Amino acid sequence: MKLERLIAMIYKLLHHEVLSASVLAEQFQVSQRTIYRDIDVLCAAGLPIVSYQGSGGGYGIMNGYKMDKSLLGAYDVNSLITVLGSLSTVFQDQRAQSTIERLQNIAPEHHHSNLAINFNTYRTEPHALLFLRQGITDTRVVRFDYINANNEHKAREIEPLWLHFKYSTWYVQGFCRTRQDYREFRLSRMMNVELTEEHFQAHPLSPQEPIHAEQEWNTLLENILIRVAPQALSEALDQFQQADKEFQTDGSMIMRIPVYQPLEAKWLRSTLLSFGDGIEVLEPIELRSILKQQLQQALNLYPEV
CATH class of the missing domain: 3.30.70.240 (Alpha-Beta Plaits)
Incomplete structure (x- = not known):
């Protein structure tokens, strides 16, 4: 998406002093010629981009240019950075890391967060969270072996819809093909998690409305x-x-x-x-x-x- 790339490029240029066309091309997986055209578009839009020649040269933002930081306060920005940082570590999410870079540009200087969050994953099978997150994003079926509350060992196949962290544990909710109903599974009891190539149809269940058994x-x-x-x-x-x-x-x-x-x-x-x-x-x-x-x-x- 060109618009998304241009926005991301603005934040990168704000966050770094100078970036070469080759570095930008590699990061956005496009040609250097495309980067040159994008720079022209940004200059035409009024962004004060300066070209630096020679060794270590590239593109940067004119000295003294500052982005408006009034939309979010220091507390908001630093809290968002902390939460996203924890999630990007758990899910190895490059998009979250990119968002963090943008937020760092509007964070007040010399202001550090006093909040720390650890979404630990030591209770889960390696790669289980990554497979489930990918399954939700790509609407792909996930298979795994599960030990239920009655200590019964069952093979399950689900259409994953929702991941959430509660009681210091990760859970996944989705449509269980075995039970033909929506179910919640605790990741610490899941084994041999496999992300299949089979896609499923999107469910009418809103992602903002997870199945909360606690309400009952x-x-x-x-x-x-x-x-x-x-x-x-x-x-x-x-x-x-x-x-x-x-x-x-x-x-x-x-x-x-x-x-x-x-x-x-x-x-x-x-x-x-x-x-x-x-x-x-x-x-x-x-x-x-x-x-x-x-x-x-x-x-x-x-x-x-």
Whole structure:
């Protein structure tokens, strides 16, 4: 797209002192002759581009020319740069990097962001995010093996529509051809992710309207009550951030935690048991019984001890 190339070229020239025609041609994947024509167009539009001759020569913006920075404030620009920088690292997205360069041109000088974001991917299979992002962009089918909440191993084939990051984990939403319905998959449980060459038709589902199961779950939450020992406070606070908390005189803490179907929530049992004697469940009584039974089953694995 010529217009998009011209806009990108303006930002590059603003960000760099001097760029040669060969460098610009390589970056935009066009001939040097095309770059010369683009420079003529930009000069005709009133942009003060100067040609520098000799070794290290090329094109640059006239000294003293500044781009209007009034549209975005320092906070806006630096926050956008930080977020885009994290995403460009995760997805190896050259377009995001190009946008960062443009934003850096309108960022106030000597002003640094006080925000840092890390969209870590250590829980996901290598290249899984890249394949899924490409599948969404190119409307291509993705195949993978999946371990569901019941520990069942199933091969899945989806038409990916949406990637989102929540609870420190990446998820993908799309149309599952196995279930013939929209489903959400946790990337940490996906294996052997494959981006196929098969294309699918765009879905009527708006990309601004992802499938949020939480909207339905909020009406089905039940509270559990736990006592956290002093030596387990930091870990419990990390794990149960949305709990109501109350300190006790002995240094322990009572937490009231809203959980969706707590008696069926396997993740909850595993989490509570991982604290050992650092956490005691007070309510519901049925959950205490379930945990006691699981502890006994675990002890039965070590009869010789």
